[in-house]
Structure formats: C-alpha cells, structure tokens
Amino acid sequence: MSWAVGGVGILAGGGPLPAQVAEAARAQGRSVFIIGFDGFAEPEQLAPWPHEMVRLGAAGRMLSLLHTHKCSDLVLIGPIRRPSLRSLCPDTEGARILARLGRALFAGDDGLLAALVRILGEEGFTVRGAHEFLSAAVAQPGILGCVAPDSLARQDIQRGIEVVQALGCLDIGQGCVVQNGLVLAVEAMEGTDRMLARAGECHQPGAGGFW
Structure with missing residues (x-):
C-alpha cells in the first residue's frame, strides 16, 4: 500500500x-x-x-x-x-x-x-x-458456518437483499429481518441491535428467517 x-x-x-x-x-x-x-x-x-x-x-x-x-x-x-x-x-x-x-x-x-x-x-x-x-476481519464469500441455507432460506435472503438495496437508496438503514418472505423489521436510526430485538418479538411460527 x-x-x-x-x-x-x-x-x-x-x-x-x-x-x-x-x-x-x-x-x-x-x-x-x-x-x-x-x-x-x-x-x-x-x-x-x-x-x-x-x-x-x-x-x-x-x-x-x-x-x-x-x-x-x-x-x-x-x-x-x-x-x-x-x-x-x-x-x-x-x-x-x-x-x-x-x-x-x-x-x-x-x-x-x-x-x-x-x-x-x-x-x-x-x-x-x-x-x-x-x-x-472482512468476511469472505461463501458459507461461514456449518449450516447451508435451504431453498426457503435462499428465498428469504433474496428478499432481504431487495429490501436492503431499497433502504440504501433512501439512506434509511443497512439491515432487515425476513422470515418466509415477510419483512419482520428494517433498520433505521435505532441501530441493528434494536432491530433484531424488535424482529424477535415479531417472529412467526414455523421455520425460516434471515437478517
């Protein structure tokens, strides 16, 4: 450098x-x-x-x-x-x-x-x-843990990408939580930790979930 x-x-x-x-x-x-x-x-x-x-x-x-x-x-x-x-x-x-x-x-x-x-x-x-x-400390592309996303998780991931891109264009936040295609929470001024806490309160019955 x-x-x-x-x-x-x-x-x-x-x-x-x-x-x-x-x-x-x-x-x-x-x-x-x-x-x-x-x-x-x-x-x-x-x-x-x-x-x-x-x-x-x-x-x-x-x-x-x-x-x-x-x-x-x-x-x-x-x-x-x-x-x-x-x-x-x-x-x-x-x-x-x-x-x-x-x-x-x-x-x-x-x-x-x-x-x-x-x-x-x-x-x-x-x-x-x-x-x-x-x-x-920068994450590399690929699976970081031992659990690979299934087809449902991949759909949630794609939905999350679309939501975050829209948030970024409006300069609102950098994160969201999606479960079974449903956006449970988006990040705004409160920050990531509070977004995750709020998403936990909105968790839907069943599998799925991505943030």
Missing part, C-alpha cells in the same frame, strides 16, 4: 474495534493517536494507546490534536448515536464545519458520512476504511 508516512488518527465510538484498528496500524509501523468521543468510546479499550476523550462538538480540539500528532490518515470506527443539534454545543470550528455540512446534516447516515469525509479531505486528511487495516 502506497500510503502517506504520517500517523493514523482514529475517531472512536464504542466497542473494541477502535483498539483493534490501532493494533493493526501499529503492526504496519504506523504511529497511532485515538480521539475517543465522550459518552460513546470506552476508556478501558483505549487505555493502552495514546488518546484523548473529546466531546463530539469540539471539532477545533479534534483537529488540533490530529495535526499535533501528525496524523495523515483517519479511520472513523465504532457506533455513535447521532446527537441533536441542540445537544451538540459546537465550538467555533465545530460551528464552521456544521455550516459546511449544510443540508447533509438532515440526510441519512450515508449522506452525512460522505459529507464528513469530503470535509476531512479538505482539511488535509485521507479517510480510510477500517477494512484497510483489519483485512482479516
């Missing part, structure tokens, strides 16, 4: 993936600095790595830290709930970025993320996907 020589900045939400990306980047000989978002990132996960906890609206502090630590590549990883504009309380730089985001603030996650990537690029950073560091 012909990447820049600078460090890797990780903008971290919850879960273990930010630390895993940090470990993989360090193994590639890259320096690492993590910005953990207050209320989302887990300090115990970030503790072994150079990091600082920053509130979401403090964009000026984030950019200053990333430049100070000579980060050229950025990875955005880990779940974050989208805050309301009222609760964000942006600093001066944050307000400037919000103005540059414009209508993307009211778009779905994909539209907002695309706008953020564009703005971070304008600030001199290159946004990388986590899979570029965690290639071993």
